[in-house]
Amino acid sequence: MGIASEALKNFKGFNLKNLPDVEPLSPGHRACQGCGEVLALRLAMKAIGTNVVVCSATGCMEIITTPFPQTAWRVPWIHVAFENAAAVVAGVESAYKVLNRKGIIKQPDTVFVAYGGDGATADIGIQALSGAMERGHNFLYMCFDNEAYMNTGIQRSSSTPYGAMTTTSPPGKMSIGQSTWKKDLPSIAVAHNIPYVATASPAYPVDLMNKAKKAVMVPGPAYLHIYSPCPTGWRCGIDESIEVAKLAVQSKVFPLYEVIDGVYYLSRKVAKPKAVADYFKPQRRFRHLTEADIKKIQERVDADYEALLKKCVEPEKKEKEIKGTEMSVRLDGA
Amino acid sequence: MAKETGIVSWKQLNLGIAITDPGNASQLKTGDWRAMRPVTDREKCTKCGQCYVYCPDMVYTKDAEGYYVQNYYWCKGCGICAKECPVDAITMIMEEVD
Numbered sequence: 001m002g003i004a005s006e007a008l009k010n011f012k013g014f015n016l017k018n019l020p021d022v023e024p025l026s027p028g029h030r031a032c033q034g035c036g037e038v039l040a041l042r043l044a045m046k047a048i049g050t051n052v053v054v055c056s057a058t059g060c061m062e063i064i065t066t067p068f069p070q071t072a073w074r075v076p077w078i079h080v081a082f083e084n085a086a087a088v089v090a091g092v093e094s095a096y097k098v099l100n101r102k103g104i105i106k107q108p109d110t111v112f113v114a115y116g117g118d119g120a121t122a123d124i125g126i127q128a129l130s131g132a133m134e135r136g137h138n139f140l141y142m143c144f145d146n147e148a149y150m151n152t153g154i155q156r157s158s159s160t161p162y163g164a165m166t167t168t169s170p171p172g173k174m175s176i177g178q179s180t181w182k183k184d185l186p187s188i189a190v191a192h193n194i195p196y197v198a199t200a201s202p203a204y205p206v207d208l209m210n211k212a213k214k215a216v217m218v219p220g221p222a223y224l225h226i227y228s229p230c231p232t233g234w235r236c237g238i239d240e241s242i243e244v245a246k247l248a249v250q251s252k253v254f255p256l257y258e259v260i261d262g263v264y265y266l267s268r269k270v271a272k273p274k275a276v277a278d279y280f281k282p283q284r285r286f287r288h289l290t291e292a293d294i295k296k297i298q299e300r301v302d303a304d305y306e307a308l309l310k311k312c313v314e315p316e317k318k319e320k321e322i323k324g325t326e327m328s329v330r331l332d333g334a
Numbered sequence: 335m336a337k338e339t340g341i342v343s344w345k346q347l348n349l350g351i352a353i354t355d356p357g358n359a360s361q362l363k364t365g366d367w368r369a370m371r372p373v374t375d376r377e378k379c380t381k382c383g384q385c386y387v388y389c390p391d392m393v394y395t396k397d398a399e400g401y402y403v404q405n406y407y408w409c410k411g412c413g414i415c416a417k418e419c420p421v422d423a424i425t426m427i428m429e430e431v432d
Contacts, residue, residue: 016383026357027392027408028364034412039390065359069347070340072359205387239413242388 002261004195004218011217013210020046024054029072030064034238036229036245037061037144040202041115044142044226047209048216050075051109053092057085057116057125060151061144082116082124086132086141089114093137111216115142117228118159119149122183133192133221140215140222143185146230154233158183161253162300163293164285166233171288181300189223190259196222198258198267202229203245207267211258227254235284244282251279252305257312264312276301338363360408364391368411370426372404378423385415385424 014020024045031038041061045052054077056062062079065072080088093112099105114132116125121143129141148166149155156166160178163171171177189197196218200208208226215222227248229241236244248254251274256267276298280286289297340362348354374385379401386394386402393409394402416424 016387019383019387023392025392026360027405028359028362029391030359030362030364031390033367033410034414035390039388042390042392043387067340067359068351069342069353070359070362071353072357074357202388239417241412242414242418 002195003220004260007195007218008214008260011210011214014047014206014213016206019209020049022046022050024048024050024052024073024075025065026072026074028070030067031060032230032232032238034231034241035060035064036202036227036231036241037117037146038064039241040144040200040208040226040228041142043202043205043208044212044224045075047212048111048113048140051107052076052111052113052216053089053096054078055080055085055089055092055112055114057114057120058082058151059117059120059144060146061115061117063151082120084128085114085116085120085125086129086139089139089141090132090135090137093139112137112139113142113216114139115144117149117151118143118145118147118185119157121145122159122185123157126188130188130192133189133194133223136194136220138219138221140212140224142212142224142226144226144228145185146228146233147182148230148233150230150233159185162297163289165235165288166285176293177285177288186223186225186257186259189225190262192221193262194221194223195219195261196259197225198223199225199227199254199256201227201245201249201254201256203242203249204256204268207256211267214258233285236282240282244279247274247279247282250274251276252301253279255305255308257308264308266309266312270305273305363407364410365407368406368409369429370411370413371406371429372409372411372413372415372424373427374401374404375423375425376401378421380421380423382420384418384420388414388418390414 025042052075056079089112147160154167156169161182164178165171169178196215198211200211215224229245231238231241258265277294381400391408393404397403413426416426
């Protein structure tokens with residue numbers, strides 16, 4: 001058994017009846033109406049609890065929670081530059097470790113969380129993140145993926161999906177909008193051989209909270225990629241952010257899965273997938289796409305999903321598979 | 335401090351411009367951003383808690399009877415609760431101008 005499955009052995013999980021009451025993030029934050037990102041942050045922090053040190057990269061979630069002289073945080077929180085949230089949380093974690101060892105403080109259960117938007121994670125902060133994951137610090141990194149630099153006015157990032165309209169990838173006669181495909185960040189995290197990687201969506205709140213809790217229970221680095229609808233940047237209705245997030249999962253654009261000790265498990269199987277066109281419909285950023293463009297994107301989405309399914313282990317096979325690998329390890333050892 | 339707006343003179347700041355009260359953003363009245371107000375019909379409500387879990391502004395709290403009640407001081411009127419309510423117990427009504 002790997003270190004992550006060992007740590008998660010007795011994890012019961014949340015359900016709608018036993019949600020934690022704590023709100024480490026207070027109301028009165030300045031997020032736009034209908035923000036899906038702050039909802040995801042709120043749910044994740046609810047699951048993680050109050051014994052935590054949070055480190056924030058620059059981005060929407062930093063701006064809206066802490067306009068001086070007010071702060072929406074009820075837990076220790078540090079804001080650092082765009083690129084080094086993961087490096088700073090690694091330093092905080094090491095400092096706690098040393099102080100605990102020397103007996104100066106007695107807080108062995110404190111957990112460490114860093115978060116950033118997709119720009120802070122996929123573009124600017126990926127070097128620090130990669131370093132912290134490689135050194136094996138015990139922390140959780142959450143990426144709130146709203147698929148562009150929303151905070152500064154909707155500029156494209158490497159996480160923007162193909163064909164999306166942003167202010168720096170405007171569609172027109174010579175341009176389709178964003179001309180490159182979305183960077184697959186969870187796979188980059190998996191490639192670091194860290195114990196826990198998962199994707200989550202605020203449209204499935206219990207799943208998101210379970211994954212956040214699991215991620216902090218696992219010793220060693222954990223990475224959580226959270227889909228964060230942005231009504232302002234995606235040009236959808238302020239009440240539609242949850243609906244769009246649901247459609248993203250149901251149309252296979254953003255599949256929910258977790259990778260525990262390198263083994264893929266699908267969290268939500270899409271039995272009757274919807275067309276990608278249905279997902280595009282509420283969002284004005286995709287309105288310029290033609291039938292041919294949508295067909296091309298649909299093919300790519302189907303192929304990606306098929307590739308993911310091939311990697312995933314069926315839940316009923318879970319036990320057998322793990323036993324099987326253990327056996328082979330033992331045989332190799334002998 | 336003008337708590338509802340968050341605007342404060344520098345003379346009233348703490349030494350080292352420290353914020354000594356964690357979570358003091360909850361003093362800010364984000365409710366005045368609102369154009370539409372969510373109203374729960376208790377006849378239809380099944381106390382499922384979907385509005386509570388999907389609210390990005392932590393507006394809902396549980397009362398003694400188990401119903402979820404809105405705090406209009408913070409509600410920005412996004413309408414997610416009305417849209418996601420499985421029994422359509424929440425309706426959005428226009429705010430009245432006094």
